[in-house]
Amino acid sequence: MGAEFIRHVKRNFVAYIALLPMAAVVIFAYLGTMAWSVRLSFSSSKLLPRNDFVGLNQYVTLFDTSRWLTSLGNLAVIAFFFLLICFVLGCLLAIFIDQNVRGESLFRTVFLYPYAMSFVVAGLIWQWILNPDLGIQATMRGFGFSGFVLDWVVNPRMVLYAVILATVWHGSGLVMALILAGLRGIDGEIWRATRIDGIPAWRVYVSIVLPMLRPMIITSLVLLSISIVKMYDVVVAMTNGGPGTASEVPAKFIMDNLFERANIGLATAASTVMLITVLMVMAPVIYSQYFRKGGRAA
């Protein structure tokens, strides 16, 4: 095995040299900084990094902090609804556009446009729309519906759904674009065959077409999950974690502790917890895709 590997490298020497810069960046910039952050989470660093070792103290403090536990719970709720609604909505939009409607490119542009905006802009827009004094509630009351209430951004119980609304509006376009690309690749023969068999359209989509789009679906789910884990700017723009800590998310907790609170040890402990969570979720997927005998290599 070893001799074969060396022969392989010697044959493709130039290619490996060309890969060296990228490898260096990955090792130092990505893995190195990750290792440094994990190292800091075992120290008592506050404003500046310190070189001591306090064991698991930071983790104990972390899970004793009610703001962190609230943010984890919030993230779970947001993740569930965001993934579900975004995916279903994106698929429906893609299927709708795939029906050869007139003005198809216009619809495509309109649905994909929100994704081109930054999360901050999306957050601000929806904050203004849902603001009771400036947005929909004030407008409806102006029309005469004096009892109309839409105060999601200021209501601790509903604020998460306001955030989900903004993020779904932002992300559905991406799912639509990916699924649509996949749908366009479906062979027309399949449609003809299923029509002869008399299978209803919805059944075709669910049982035949969507399974064929597995790579697209996985790609869009991965991209959506990345958005969820690093969700920070939309929360800051919309609610700044409020009211109280009702819309707090882990990424915001980490950023606040890194900078404002000058508590690097706690922030890196929180990021390490997030890293472990992501690895735990991704491990089965990666295992089944790359390492299992008979699994597809990408």
Next chain:
Amino acid sequence: MTAMKQMVAVSAIALAAATGIARAEEPLNAEVIHWWTSGGESAAIAVFADAFNAAGGKWVDNAVAGGSAARSAAINRIIGGDPSTAALFNTSRQYHEIIGEGLLNDIDAVASKNDWDKVLPEPIANAVKVDGKYYAAPVNIHMPLWIWYSTAALNKAGIDKPPETMEQFLADLDKLKAAGVIPLALGGQRWQENSLFSAVLTNVGGAGLWKSVYGDKDEAAIRSPEFRKVIETFVSLKPYVDAASPGRNWNDATALLIKDEAGFQVMGDWAKGEFKQASKEIGKDYGCIPGLRPDSPYVLGGDVFVFPKTDNAEQVKAQHLLVEIMTDPAVQVKFNNLKGSIPIRSDVDVSSLDACAQLGMKIMSDPARQVPDASQMMEEYVYGSVQDIVTELWNTPMTVDQAVDRFEKALKG
């Protein structure tokens, strides 16, 4: 050949003269990082910039919007080895850790020349003096817990004079609610809810409780019936705040008072800038209450400039010139007038300050009523945990017992 030699000689002389002249005219560059970007704040810091430029320096402004963003930028520059000449911080413990790491220049030379030991109030001196040396130049004193009121709103509710005790204040809130005015204008942001809690603590508990809970973190004080009363009074203020309060900026809450739609606001003296911009007059349109008890503590907050460590002699000269300019009595009065705060020195001419500032200076001159701001009595992360408890106490149902337990855990660090 002679012409060539002449040319060389002439150009050599010209070059030497040019560099000589250029060096002689080069001013002292000072890059200053700060977060004073609003209208009133930038007018105030322009006073420093103009005075510095007039004294032979060159002020290079580096404004970063947002306090924590500016502080992070300054600290990252210091750690990265490319520090600015000066950076703005609050009078607190934010910069004590970098002093401990030896990353700031001390300004003892200027401080002792200007008798800072005698001129500065004790809590301010304690915040800027570490290990017997001065490291930061205080430039103003802000009191974050003034109670502002709109005269028109109070008149509408039939309140003929501003409250002088907490009981009268609560009764006035009821009258305002009955008259259809928002009794208490609050912006539902963490720091504003924290200010409201601090105001209740100082006015219900007094300077003694403030210092034992936030300063000494004394367990007996935290579990005392007085502190429980503070928590209960704070929670009882909830019905007097309107439903659109969460997330509102402080100046939007002040705008409610300016429009006479709200009665009271607990906010620092920087709110005066908003009233002045709207051409409102003290006494006629709005008023200020320093506290709701006769000996109410005067909480001393404010801003300081720190000077990152550098061996460059020109930079050190620029830093010392900055300190001299910023603490000069005439410049202090002009700056503080625009900023809304009061000067740090007691030996200034106060006649040009407005009525609220003069009242503030009078109260502050009594050492018994000077108390340090909470951020000067605990580390930033402890203060952050306290603010988290206050915001959850305000926004979620929490019993008094739970609150007391969490305060004790947070303050113990």
